[in-house]
Amino acid sequence: MAQTRSVVRPAFIRGEALLGLAFVLPIVVIMGSLVFLPLVTTVLDSFYRIDPMRAGQPFIGVKNYVDLAGDQNVRISWGNTLAYVVMAVVLETLGGLGAALLLNKVQRGRQWLLAAMVVPWCLPPVVNAIVWLWIYNPSYGLLNNVLMSLGLLDAPKVWFNDRGTGLFLITLVHVWRMMPLTGIILLAALQSVPRELYEAAKLDGAGSVKAFRLVTLPLISGGLAIAMSQSTVFAFNLFDEAWIMGGSSLDSRSIIVQVYLSAFQNLRFSYGMALSLLAMLASLIVSMIYVLRVYRETRMD
Amino acid sequence: MATLTLDRLRKSYGPIEVIHGLDLTINDGEFISLIGASGCGKSTLLRIIAGLEDITDGEISLNGRVINDVAPKDRDIAMVFQNYALYPHLTVRDNMGFSLRLRDVPKAEIEPAIRQVAALLGLENHLDRYPRQLSGGQRQRVAMGRAIVRKPQVFLFDEPLSNLDAKLRVQMRSEIRSLQKRLGTTSIYVTHDQIEAMTMSDRIVVLNGGRIEQVGAPLDLYDRPANLFVATFIGSPAMNLFDAKLDRSGSAPQLRLGELALAVDAPAALPNGADIVLGIRPEHIAITQAGAPGALPVRVEAIEPTGAELQIYGRFGATPVTATLRDRPMLREGDTIGLTFAPAAAHLFDKSTGRRI
Numbered sequence: 001m002a003q004t005r006s007v008v009r010p011a012f013i014r015g016e017a018l019l020g021l022a023f024v025l026p027i028v029v030i031m032g033s034l035v036f037l038p039l040v041t042t043v044l045d046s047f048y049r050i051d052p053m054r055a056g057q058p059f060i061g062v063k064n065y066v067d068l069a070g071d072q073n074v075r076i077s078w079g080n081t082l083a084y085v086v087m088a089v090v091l092e093t094l095g096g097l098g099a100a101l102l103l104n105k106v107q108r109g110r111q112w113l114l115a116a117m118v119v120p121w122c123l124p125p126v127v128n129a130i131v132w133l134w135i136y137n138p139s140y141g142l143l144n145n146v147l148m149s150l151g152l153l154d155a156p157k158v159w160f161n162d163r164g165t166g167l168f169l170i171t172l173v174h175v176w177r178m179m180p181l182t183g184i185i186l187l188a189a190l191q192s193v194p195r196e197l198y199e200a201a202k203l204d205g206a207g208s209v210k211a212f213r214l215v216t217l218p219l220i221s222g223g224l225a226i227a228m229s230q231s232t233v234f235a236f237n238l239f240d241e242a243w244i245m246g247g248s249s250l251d252s253r254s255i256i257v258q259v260y261l262s263a264f265q266n267l268r269f270s271y272g273m274a275l276s277l278l279a280m281l282a283s284l285i286v287s288m289i290y291v292l293r294v295y296r297e298t299r300m301d
Numbered sequence: 302m303a304t305l306t307l308d309r310l311r312k313s314y315g316p317i318e319v320i321h322g323l324d325l326t327i328n329d330g331e332f333i334s335l336i337g338a339s340g341c342g343k344s345t346l347l348r349i350i351a352g353l354e355d356i357t358d359g360e361i362s363l364n365g366r367v368i369n370d371v372a373p374k375d376r377d378i379a380m381v382f383q384n385y386a387l388y389p390h391l392t393v394r395d396n397m398g399f400s401l402r403l404r405d406v407p408k409a410e411i412e413p414a415i416r417q418v419a420a421l422l423g424l425e426n427h428l429d430r431y432p433r434q435l436s437g438g439q440r441q442r443v444a445m446g447r448a449i450v451r452k453p454q455v456f457l458f459d460e461p462l463s464n465l466d467a468k469l470r471v472q473m474r475s476e477i478r479s480l481q482k483r484l485g486t487t488s489i490y491v492t493h494d495q496i497e498a499m500t501m502s503d504r505i506v507v508l509n510g511g512r513i514e515q516v517g518a519p520l521d522l523y524d525r526p527a528n529l530f531v532a533t534f535i536g537s538p539a540m541n542l543f544d545a546k547l548d549r550s551g552s553a554p555q556l557r558l559g560e561l562a563l564a565v566d567a568p569a570a571l572p573n574g575a576d577i578v579l580g581i582r583p584e585h586i587a588i589t590q591a592g593a594p595g596a597l598p599v600r601v602e603a604i605e606p607t608g609a610e611l612q613i614y615g616r617f618g619a620t621p622v623t624a625t626l627r628d629r630p631m632l633r634e635g636d637t638i639g640l641t642f643a644p645a646a647a648h649l650f651d652k653s654t655g656r657r658i
Contacts, residue, residue, distance in 0.1 A: 202352075203351060203353075
């Protein structure tokens with residue numbers, strides 16, 4: 001009996017393991033060929049000089065990275081991206097949390113409101129940016145018209161003349177598009193908090209502010225970390241809005257726009273690769289901070 | 302020290318009224334159970350007292366002060382929820398100290414208060430654990446501890462034992478009762494389990510469809526149910542009911558039930574031929590041979606031994622009959638037996654009103 005089992009079981013396990021392998025194979029192939037392989041070749045290529053305008057592809061070590069550190073345009077782009085990330089994450093999180101809290105209170109027609117809220121997120125980023133470009137237009141734009149008819153502005157303003165204002169307005173367009181996702185993630189988190197906990201908190205003597213701070217916030221922190229990570233990653237990768245509204249202007253140039261300019265306008269391929277790797281690392285590190293922090297603080301079921 | 306009074310209390314959800322003008326006074330230190338089938342309004346009533354639901358009309362007062370518009374957090378009432386509602390992100394210590402922290406009690410006072418209550422409930426060794434690390438019974442105790450540590454005016458319990466297994470339920474039942482006696486805090490306990498209500502309460506409120514059917518001490522409800530609803534609700538298996546008629550043709554009024562004639566003390570208002578419901582509890586029935594004088598013939602349909610007792614299910618004509626016997630007569634399904642009871646054990650109800658005669 002024991003013997004037959006010892007003979008039968010490994011065969012059975014082998015069969016099951018094979019089946020398991022077959023199941024994971026497609027995703028391994030897709031991820032491997034479309035994500036990991038390109039990532040590895042990008043890392044390797046970033047140590048070579050790859051430039052179609054120059055002969056040969058010599059190994060140059062970390063020269064690309066050293067050059068990047070000294071590149072004035074890259075430094076300004078990092079500054080712009082940092083501004084985008086900070087403003088976008090703050091605005092998306094606060095706005096998304098507000099929207100989620102409101103939607104969580106709505107009893108009837110929530111699905112319709114939710115659908116309406118999601119629309120900007122479904123819009124292609126380029127379309128979204130072009131619509132907003134019209135709104136911001138100095139001569140016929142909606143923003144100038146509204147402000148002037150309200151008497152808040154005397155003459156039309158060219159919004160992108162000021163670097164700070166330009167960065168803020170571009171961030172706003174990005175926030176407009178991405179906030180729904182944050183809102184939906186946080187709404188899901190809010191709905192997973194049992195109603196009895198709020199009732200218990202009420203009876204324990206908590207007003208709405210304290211109940212939010214001591215019960216709601218800790219219990220949605222998992223969702224908050226996910227929402228903030230995705231906000232961070234998408235803000236680091238901000239391209240469409242900056243490119244459509246600011247083009248190659250250094251005042252609004254994000255790090256990904258800089259990657260595009262280096263690689264495909266100046267045709268310094270490996271230089272662009274090195275920069276894109278740094279951008280990826282930066283967004284990874286920042287979002288890791290939230291995730292680890294939240295993971296440490298909320299080890300519950 | 303708290304007396305709670307409900308005066309002509311009404312509660313509607315839109316056009317649907319769920320509590321219809323309810324009056325109840327709960328005395329200081331009393332343990333009172335609200336019992337009734339699902340949807341009878343018992344949980345709603347508890348939530349109204351907690352302040353989690355508004356009332357549509359009437360008054361609710363605590364120690365003579367009307368608290369209709371007082372927020373839950375200012376009522377000084379603690380509640381133990383059915384699923385405990387422990388804060389999952391806080392340790393047992395922080396769960397129990399939550400309300401004290403919110404009330405800005407100094408830290409130096411919170412810790413001893415928690416320790417004292419934890420000792421009372423046997424939770425001293427679990428203070429640093431999270432709710433998810435505790436068993437159902439321990440969570441139940443933490444929920445109680447969270448209520449006790451505040452020293453509130455009133456405890457509310459919303460079916461607190463329904464998530465525990467049978468053995469633990471029996472144990473917690475007596476623990477809660479003895480704890481409440483020691484603390485002397487006015488307590489309102491919602492349950493659908495009549496055994497819990499009978500064993501724990503000073504008084505029981507039987508609710509049905511948003512109205513009070515009867516309020517009384519547990520044995521009063523059992524011995525003198527005020528109406529047919531209470532008669533069949535309290536006691537398990539439920540009381541047997543027989544349709545009978547009042548006969549005033551003789552010198553003294555009699556109750557006619559098949560061949561049986563029982564002398565009764567009927568009020569003069571009841572006319573000859575009035576429909577009477579005769580109730581007799583299964584445990585007050587004795588069996589004898591079929592055809593014995595004064596016995597109701599019953600055909601046995603099923604026999605269930607429960608160990609200590611024997612449940613016999615049968616029919617008198619079309620009326621189902623249950624008898625609980627402590628001895629073990631030789632019976633088989635299909636037998637016809639005679640059924641007798643002491644006249645004093647019979648409960649009589651006016652069929653038209655359902656009220657006790």
